[in-house]
Amino acid sequence: xxxxxxxxxxxxxxxxxxxxxxxxxxxxxxxxxxxxxxxxxxxxxxxxxxxxxxxxxxxxxxxxxxxxxxxxxxxxxxxxxxxxxxxxxxxxxxxxxxxxxxxxxxxxxxxxxxxxxxxxxxxxxxxxxxxxxxxxxxxxxxxxxxxxxxxxxxxxxxxxxxxxxxxxxxxxxxxxxxxxxxxxxxxxxxxxxxxxxxx
Amino acid sequence: xxxxxxxxxxxxxxxxxxxxxxxxxxxxxxxxxxxxxxxxxxxxxxxxxxxxxxxxxxxxxxxxxxxx
Numbered sequence: 001x002x003x004x005x006x007x008x009x010x011x012x013x014x015x016x017x018x019x020x021x022x023x024x025x026x027x028x029x030x031x032x033x034x035x036x037x038x039x040x041x042x043x044x045x046x047x048x049x050x051x052x053x054x055x056x057x058x059x060x061x062x063x064x065x066x067x068x069x070x071x072x073x074x075x076x077x078x079x080x081x082x083x084x085x086x087x088x089x090x091x092x093x094x095x096x097x098x099x100x101x102x103x104x105x106x107x108x109x110x111x112x113x114x115x116x117x118x119x120x121x122x123x124x125x126x127x128x129x130x131x132x133x134x135x136x137x138x139x140x141x142x143x144x145x146x147x148x149x150x151x152x153x154x155x156x157x158x159x160x161x162x163x164x165x166x167x168x169x170x171x172x173x174x175x176x177x178x179x180x181x182x183x184x185x186x187x188x189x190x191x192x193x194x195x196x197x198x199x
Numbered sequence: 200x201x202x203x204x205x206x207x208x209x210x211x212x213x214x215x216x217x218x219x220x221x222x223x224x225x226x227x228x229x230x231x232x233x234x235x236x237x238x239x240x241x242x243x244x245x246x247x248x249x250x251x252x253x254x255x256x257x258x259x260x261x262x263x264x265x266x267x
Contacts, residue, residue: 124256127249147253150218153211171214172207175242182245 002027003071010072013063021060028076032056035077040084050129051087055080057130057181127181134177142170205235210242217250 006027012020033052036043043051059066059076066075132140138160145156157164200208209232216222225243229236 120252120255120258124252127252143249146214146218147250152215152218168207168211172203172210172242175210175245178245178249179241182248 006072010063010066013060024060025056028073029053029056031073032076032080036080036084039081040088043084043088046129047087048084049126050133051080051083053126053130054133055083058083130181131177134181135174139170139174139177142167143174146171202235202238205232206239206242209235209239210246213243214246214250217247222247 006024009020009024009027013024029052032055033048036048036051037045040048055076058079059072062079066072070078128144131143135143141160142156145151145159151159153164153167156167160167209228213222213228216228222228225240225247228243229240232239
């Protein structure tokens with residue numbers, strides 16, 4: 001972990017550099033993921049991943065409001081904290097366990113996973129987890145039937161017990177969420193598809 | 200038909216073509232839908248990239264299956 005590099009990438013993100021958000025995410029994703037897991041022991045690991053990604057997306061969208069009174073990592077963890085509490089409450093967890101333990105960053109990074117070892121399938125599942133937070137259950141069903149099962153409109157309509165027009169409408173209304181998701185994940189997904197094409 | 204309905208129709212048509220492996224380039228496709236092109240382009244780009252992610256995962260799964 002290189003604090004200077006993170007601050008440089010944050011500055012680049014502010015200038016809307018096309019590649020900086022992807023690089024920044026590679027630098028901080030493990031930190032925020034591990035921080036959430038330590039801080040909220042009753043949040044499942046898969047949800048911690050989703051919260052980490054969501055927090056990063058929020059941070060990038062709100063970057064112009066980041067005044068630099070703390071480090072970017074501290075600010076990001078603050079956003080993640082709010083999202084983790086919201087997620088636990090949404091799940092009906094009454095007593096949100098929050099550890100007060102402070103964690104030196106070198107401890108958090110000791111067991112960091114190499115991001116580039118993750119498979120295309122991991123990335124797809126990550127995208128789906130993030131998307132699930134953004135769209136309705138019906139929209140999610142259309143996404144899965146459209147992209148994973150590769151069904152056409154008529155088949156999806158029959159499966160969902162609705163009309164072809166309704167399916168088209170749901171698919172169109174999902175598009176802005178896809179656009180937003182891809183804006184944040186951007187270049188990283190390009191890399192995944194390039195690597196995937198080699199199989 | 201409203202602009203939104205036209206966009207929904209066009210996005211579905213493009214997705215069908217992607218799934219069938221017959222999708223033209225986005226620029227070419229938009230020539231047929233010039234009246235809604237500004238609204239449609241980002242949606243087509245997003246769907247195309249999402250499709251690529253799913254396709255990469257599918258190919259990876261297939262290749263893993265062949266190796267096992």
